Amino acid sequence: MKTDVLRSSLAAVVLAMAGTQAYAATTVTIATVNNNDMIIMQRLSKQFEAANPDIKLDWVVLEENVLRQRVTTDIATKSGQFDVLTIGTYEAPIWAKQGWLAEITGLPADYDLDDVLKPVRDGLSYQGKLYALPFYAESxxxxxxxxxxxxxxxxxxxxxxxxxxxxxxxxxxxxxxxxxxxxxxxxxxxxxxxxxxxxxxxxxxxxxxxxxxxxxxxxxxxxxxxxxxxxxxxxxxxxxxxxxxxxxxxxxxxxxxxxxxxxxxxxxxxxxxxxxxxxxxxxxxxxxxxxxxxxxxxWLWSWALGIPATSKAQPEARKFIAWATSKPYIERVGKEVGWASAPPGTRASTYANPNYVAAAPFADFVLKSINEANPNDATLxxxxxxxxxxxxxxxxxxxxxxxxxxxxxxxxxxxxxxxxxxxxxxxxxxxxxxxxxxx
CATH class of the missing domain: 3.40.190.10 (Periplasmic binding protein-like II)
Incomplete structure (x- = not known):
């Protein structure tokens, strides 16, 4: 009898521990700028968390100058406060050269990296390797x-x-x-x-x-x-x-x-x-x-999501940034917020989408401006x-x-x-x- 009770107690403890482990979420800390598109991303990210209960997102939303100061200090000192950084075409190649960013690899098969506009992809790369995924791009x-x-x-x-x-x-x-x-x-x-x-x-x-x-x-x-x-x-x-x-x-x-x-x-x-x-x-x-x-x-710029090499949650961070820069995310913004508010400038498929083109009379104009901006020949x-x-x-x-x-x-x-x-x-x-x- 005592043996049965002991076995039952041990089984309960094991189940409780398993339940704790099953629901112990990995926290991904995201530093981002307080622009309208990022506020929308933060709001819609609850859907990401619902679909990924093993990942908890912690947001640090800052004014642009403050964000740049904080993330630069963090990555240069390797303090590891953040798992996802909102950076741009300026930081990505420079920080990649320093070894401060994790290379973006292992994207889902349906991510369709070739759909991302080449000038934007190139601006976030160093020596042919990609170090950030573009959330939106602009001229x-x-x-x-x-x-x-x-x-x-x-x-x-x-x-x-x-x-x-x-x-x-x-x-x-x-x-x-x-x-x-x-x-x-x-x-x-x-x-x-x-x-x-x-x-x-x-x-x-x-x-x-x-x-x-x-x-x-x-x-x-x-x-x-x-x-x-x-x-x-x-x-x-x-x-x-x-x-x-x-x-x-x-x-x-x-x-x-x-x-x-x-x-x-x-x-x-x-x-x-x-x-x-x-x-x-x-x-x-x-x-x-x-x-x-x-x-x-x-100009040519992209606000993008990169992962510092110091992050201890790189697989989870990569899963989130792939979600936030994907075709389905753009579709989600279009349907839930309005097609004019869909993140612009990153994907050819956005500009081929009749819903976006109908809602955004500026669409072709913006695409042309992005493609014409030339960082390699910008001065007289x-x-x-x-x-x-x-x-x-x-x-x-x-x-x-x-x-x-x-x-x-x-x-x-x-x-x-x-x-x-x-x-x-x-x-x-x-x-x-x-x-x-x-x-």
Whole structure:
């Protein structure tokens, strides 16, 4: 009798332990940016967890500049806080070279990697190997209020110039009504104000470095481009422009406060959604403006999901990022949120989907802009680097942010344009000398 009781007790303990093991979920910690598409991903990820009860997702959602600082510190120090990092075409090849990222292998047979657009795939690869999966990809374009252009008695060219932009901004501005002719990124950061400004500088004939890696921030091309930007925003931009980044300008345009906005093509889905934009039926689009040259006038970027080499949950992390960047996920967003909100720029099948094309009048335009952006030929003069709106070297993250801070100061009126460019030139020269690019 006692033996039977003992056996029953042992059996109960074994079953309890087995049950605990069966339901012990592996936690995957995800660092991501607080952009609209990622907020949707976080919300829909409950479906992933339901289908994978052995995986628990822990989200760390941060503003863009903070995210970049946190994930860079984490991966460089190998502290291993995150299992999935939201990174881009700048970080992926640089970090892969350092051995900081896990190569993306073992994808499900139905993932269809060939469906992912080649410029995006290439941007997330190093030496022919893939190190991140693209969640969405983008170029840049000009959004504008069709009703305000018409009211001004003007037309928006398919390929506007920056002179066109200045004339339109003047006509569209009605500060008494709270409408500003132009909204542009002013928040400092290599991926904030300097993303836009790099394209502006490119099209004005400038570049970050000459062929010998000497910084050119104090050049006439930079002074003309940045001077135009500051004057444009001071005359026709919203108050506090030096604090506005992508999300702030998106909110301003969607609420009817901007006549024009030059920024990421990924914003189109929200601006054309009647549920999220007050000007959905009034929004038009055109190519990113040009000045001296069309080279480098529109950028190429992908927000992607990578796995740090330090992650102890790599199989689970790989399962999640494959789910979040798959064809079925895009279909899920289309059906549950709206086809205009489907993650853009990553897959050929999205642009062949009649549901997406019908809901997104900008679809073909965006696809063409992504395919035309050329990180290997983005400047009028020859340069030793790749990248359109950034320079593909590790030092650029710090250099770009320092220059962005100096220019934001000039926009805010706390320093002069000349002084801002001198500060930027000195900081860049110092950094390049310390890194061994200059003697």
């Amino acid at each position: 840049s374009m000009l959004f504008y209020r069709k009703d305000l252009v018409e009211k001004a008695g003007m037309t928006m060219p398919e390929q506007p110039t920056y002179d066109d932009v200045a004339k339109l901004a003047e006509k569209m501005t009605d500060k008494a009504a709270g409408v500003y002719g132009i909204c542009l990124r002013g928040k400092p950061g290599w991926g904030e104000n300097m993303a836009f400004l790099s394209t502006l500088i490119n099209t004005y004939g400038g570049q970050w470095f000459d062929e010998k890696w000497t910084p050119t921030i104090d050049s006439p091309e930079w002074k003309k481009a940045v001077g135009f930007y500051i004057e444009l925003l001071k005359k026709y931009g919203p108050p506090g422009a030096a604090s506005n980044g992508f999300n702030e300008n998106l909110a301003l345009f969607a609420s009817g406060k901007c006549g024009m906005w030059i920024d990421a093509t990924s914003a189109a889905g929200k601006l054309y959604s009647k549920a999220e934009s007050q000007v959905a039926d009034k929004t038009g689009f055109a190519r990113a403006p040009v000045a001296v040259t069309p080279k480098g006038s529109h 003069k020859k340069v030793p680097y790749t990248g359109v709106q950034y320079v593909g070297i590790p030092e650029f993250q710090s250099i770009g942010t320092q220059v962005g801070q100096a220019i934001a100061g000039a926009l805010a009126g706390t320093t002069s344009l000349d002084d801002a460019l001198k500060v930027g030139q000195a900081a860049a020269t110092r950094a390049m000398r310390q890194a061994g690019y200059l003697k």
